[in-house]
Amino acid sequence: MTDPIAYYREYRPMMDNQQVKELFSDFSFDQLLDVWRSLSDDEATDIFLHLSPEVKLDLITELEIEDQEKIIGKLSAQGKRSLFQAMEPDDLVDIVQSVSKEVRRTVWENLDDESKRETLFLLRFDEDDAAGLMTPRYLAVRSDINVGHALAFIRANSAKVELLSDIYVLDELQRLDGVVSVKDILSASDETKVSEIMNQRVISVLDSTDQEEVARTLETHDLVSIPVVDQENILLGVITFDDVMDVIREEQTEDVYRMGAMSGEADAYMNSSIWRLVKKRVPWLIILLLLGTVTTNVLHHYESIILGAAFLFMYMPVITQTGGNSGSQSSTLMIRGLATGEIVFRDIGKILFRELLVGLFMGGITGLVILLRSYFLPPGIDIYAAFVVGISLALVVFISNLIGTLAPLLIHRMGFDPTVMSAPLMATLIDVAGITIYFETARRLLSL
Secondary structure, X not given: OOOHHHHHHHHHHHOOHHHHHHHHHOOOHHHHHHHHOOOOHHHHHHHHHOOOHHHHHHHHHHOOHHHHHHHHHHOOHHHHHHHHHHOOHHHHHHHHHHOOHHHHHHHXXXXXXXXXXXXXXXXXXXXXXXXXXXXXXXOEEEOOOEHHHHHHHHHHHHHHOOOOOEEEEEOOOOEEEEEEEHXXXXXXXXXXXXXXXXXXXXXXXXXXXXXXXXXXXXXXXXXXXXXXXXXXXXXXXXXXXXXXXXXXXXXXXXXXXXHOXXXXXOOOHHHOOXXXXXXXHHHHHHHHHHHHHHHHHHHHHOHHHHHHOOHHHHHHHHHHHHHHHHHHHHHHHHHHHHHHOOOOHHHHHHHXXXXXXXXXXXXXXXXXXXXXXXXXXXXXXXXXXXXXXXHHHHHHHHHHHHHHHHHHHHHHHOOOOHHHOOHHHXXXXXXXXXXXXXXXXXXXXXOO
């Protein structure tokens, strides 16, 4: 069968519930997401009802808010209870925070007491912090018990947790004291104390840690989960790697928006209205437009020089484009380094020294190339004019590289996101600086 959706639409009136389940039993989660927007509300609800419980849970958390509300609204009371009570607490909180008040009330009315307590606990925290990602369901034992007791506890409670790889060890005040892997517990004798096999060097994050920093910590230390603690080191919950993946995707999308000079959060393109798309793009477009008009003022200021040396105008696009490319290269390296933690502000002296040398070499090489090209190849200019163009380009590349290096570092130091120095904004600033340097250099060398 090549197209299950087409088959479903044609033969659904003749299919019983079991046949619908079998039709979509081999339909992958990714395939469902791909086709979901093409389904009508009734089709989406019907298919959702016939999915396995595991796929339902995965799908409902990945759907857009509007689709989540439609599905929840179509479910029976029993269907709602089964769905919500099977959800992981952090996923449930995400839905509660996103949907409308009416749907939120429906969700709340269909939760058991334990789910309500967990939801209220998680709602205390900012959704953009580490605690907004964590689940309060984890396995923890005291350090003074033996492995036999720990194993019995794990067997009795393993079904309650999302990931069973590490067991956290707490002291008498519920503070995080260590961690022990399930593998180490299974390998130890029943009489061995947990304190003898636990690792006391636990990598954890504070509940107020930014989600991007959490993702970076997980990646740096190659972890599948990380505990979340408060200021007193009391264990609050656990973040698993799959919970961080959505954050990484959202942050990457927002970074791309900023680097493309667009505002707003990471919304799906097809779910955004025409007006919302316009609102994302117009503010920065107007800012760039106004900044770009500064170039007009610069050209007007050097009008007499342009009239006296027409070749300058001919090479202006090459000067600005090469300078913009140089600045874009260095800013991309800085933004990437800041994002991964490889570059920190305290290394600014070392970074500046390296980039000064890089800028000198790049400026010298590109300046020499344009000098030779402008002198030997058509349209051809005299050697002195070629020197003017070459020296100007060398200076523009050097300064542009310096701007591209310093701007992200300084913006990050001030507490802002360096991706606001978007590629279009950087190009506009370097255009203004490049044209000014170009004509001022020519004015001095040509004595115009």
